[in-house]
């Protein structure tokens with residue numbers, strides 16, 4: 001493997017990066033998923049571009065959060081077809097290792113910064129105290145470390161982790177730093193959902209490669225707009241499937257792009273969960289619009305396809321083919337009905353706060369100031385938070401420290417969607433919309449953040465500190 005040039009990552013590749021690049025092998029990357037199959041050739045979806053060579057979907061390695069060491073460092077990895085790219089990676093993996101924990105587990109994680117700039121890691125969706133939340137105030141310098149110690153104590157769900165340093169989040173996430181954080185619990189176990197090779201994480205994002213094939217971050221004030229899709233860090237991926245039931249754990253890991261997910265044969269997804277875990281009822285939906293940082297828990301059965309028949313996961317917004325499902329072992333089957341757990345409903349808010357996402361960099365007229373607390377929220381109080389905008393949406397609104405329940409959307413699209421039921425931590429706000437949610441902080445007192453999860457807006461200052469008191 002050719003060592004990367006120091007200029008390949010915007011001049012950021014450090015000496016340690018050269019060393020790490022040398023030890024990252026293609027074999028390490030292709031160890032997961034359907035790696036034993038030769039690349040398939042499949043017809044490209046609309047718009048037709050002839051044939052596309054497809055590569056096995058990479059499945060990141062799984063790890064426990066107990067005594068976990070996470071290194072953020074430059075790496076050189078195969079994105080498919082032995083096309084190597086300089087990326088930033090957690091533990092040399094892009095996406096980072098999937099952290100899998102059960103409710104009640106202790107997470108003890110040492111983060112080490114091998115980047116040439118400050119960083120810190122936030123556990124998106126994990127309800128933890130301020131010292132473990134990974135906000136920008138906790139950023140560590142190059143060579144620094146940060147020790148996290150918290151108890152995983154929330155419903156089964158798909159969360160994720162990514163850097164959160166002030167003004168550098170967009171760049172670091174875009175260059176590869178993100179991974180899944182899966183929480184399990186007894187309610188989930190009782191359902192008997194698909195697992196092992198039939199439970200598949202799908203981290204979907206866009207990317208731009210420079211002329212030498214390296215990830216390139218070109219921010220725009222309207223949000224990063226990549227030229228190709230990547231699923232689990234694989235370009236043009238396919239997944240070999242059989243007739244068994246599949247559970248897909250989907251994350252929109254893009255900086256700014258919204259995906260309009262659908263299947264090429266019109267088959268609906270069976271939606272069973274989102275950001276905060278299971279919904280109360282499973283719903284068949286043929287299209288899902290997923291904003292950055294939102295998650296989905298989907299069931300799919302490919303029974304009925306014959307050998308070598310394919311179904312494509314598509315993005316109806318860009319027209320991209322995201323992932324080909326290719327049948328290798330046909331049979332009969334379907335999607336059974338699961339008795340999903342019930343959800344306690346928040347009700348009777350005693351206070352309403354309004355947040356206007358102004359322009360591309362302000363909330364309620366203010367740019368983010370790391371040292372300013374913008375408001376205080378009484379512990380245990382149920383509140384209505386109203387999200388509005390004066391333009392420049394979409395703004396995917398994300399809150400740290402608690403999940404919320406979406407109540408209504410007026411103006412704009414004028415409705416809420418099945419994937420917005422239950423518990424959420426990120427909700428999409430489009431122009432002319434007002435979105436009301438109910439929220440209650442009843443786990444920890446301390447400092448938390450509300451921000452736009454279009455990472456370019458966040459980095460420009462569309463973020464506020466608040467305090468739970």
Ligand SMILES: [Cu+2]
Nearest residue numbers: 395452454457
């Ligand atoms: Cu925004």
